[in-house]
Amino acid sequence: MELLESLSHAVVGLCREEVVRLAEQVIAEGLPADRAITEGLAGGMRIVGEKFTAKEYFVPEVLAAGRALYAGMDVLAPHVERVEGLRGTVVVGVVAGDYHDIGKNIVKLMLSAAGVRVIDLGKNVSVDRLRAAAEEEEADVIGLSTLMTTTLCTMADQVDQLKQTCSAGVLVGGAPVTESFARDIGADGTASDAGTAVELFLRTVDRIRT
């Protein structure tokens, strides 16, 4: 559908007003709002993620796309029964001792754009808070982030404890986290950027649910 494509383009083009205008047009023309969200808005955000990975887009552009997406969501969401949480529930946080949260916030934005319900515990998060939130919210996956090599040990401890006491999948990320580190500490995976992180989260949600 041409309109959905325009909607996706408007997200990629970071045009908030255009997104709102097109979303209103979707409603006015009686087109399915859920598809406008998943194909138009989220589809655009997926491309934004790819551009971020390719270093064509940076943090400000991703935030701007997020703003445009949410503005469109405000128009469309009242016209669908359930948007949030369609694709699982995820708890995210930055491990105890670390206050770097730019990367975690980008991952969170991309996940919610993809239809995942995200519970954000913020930074400097203890394992007890992670476990409690995962239980309370019936999370499918927990995502831990850290940017410092000094807090990688904390991450390893937290993964270990979560794996022993929680049924949720545990994913890890942040600049110093490598595939082999993630494997060694028993995590269910890692991704080096927000674009691939979303795919990984969705795959892990599916795996945990089956």
Add this chain to the structure above:
Amino acid sequence: MASIVGGDHAASRAGIDLRAAMSDAGVLADVLIAALDDYGSDLALVFSDVTVEAEALGAEVAWASGTPPRVKREIAPDRMVVPDPEKAGRMPVILDAARRVILARGDTVPVLVSLKGPFSLAALATGLEGLLTDALADPARAHDTLSRAADCQSSYARAIVATGGIPLIGDPFASGSVLGPDHFDALARPGLSRLVEEIHDLRSPAAIHVCGDTSPILASLLTTGADLYHLEWADLEVAAASGAILMGGLPTELLLGTGEEELEAAVAEGLDAIPNRDRFIFAPVCDVPTNACPERVRAFMRTARRLA
């Protein structure tokens, strides 16, 4: 050769609580000098932590044992008014520590004194997301915030130069890991260029530190006219062509490892990559991690001196 030690590692190395060292000029100067002497660095750095100026402007800072402080509550952009650097928050601690380090070691090594770039100060004091949202939705407001931050840093830089220290402008948020070339140009470069120019007017050299990936912003960064760039990941050939002195070469995570061979290989690789050794200071790409083992830092300095 430089060891690039901030207040956090210097305090932890000396077995002193970070907050105690970062809040008292005498203690801060003592631990920095002790680290300088221990590691035999050719350059001294007076740096406590990234929150000094944001705190002086009224942002609330939180302390937790064993890690550097962080901004807990930000301030509204219009609360960024030029503070008196000799009175506000811990600015006087830094300035006094700078005077002490210069008095003690200034005749043998240059002394760099750290301050934040205007973009990073604005992000730390008022919040990054709000600042970037303004930059897109209300550019005039973002501009106002940034020019307030630049006014603050202009006055702080002047106070630093008056101590006899060389300003080292750290701009971690202006990293290419965060900003692309367009936003760097619009939001970070003007403040950096202004500070460099003003510092030059005071007849002092100016240095800039940016961590993370600098490749997307390097060309623009080099137009600020700084005399020294301390960078994390950068194309050193391109940076060297600017004629400025470069500093860096050793990834900080290697200072947390234990293997001698791994360290030696990294130092050799780092030295190999240097385009012009006359204008290069071999050093960790960022400050030494808080809990790095002192013997590891000594081993780095030893290995680097031997291989260079």
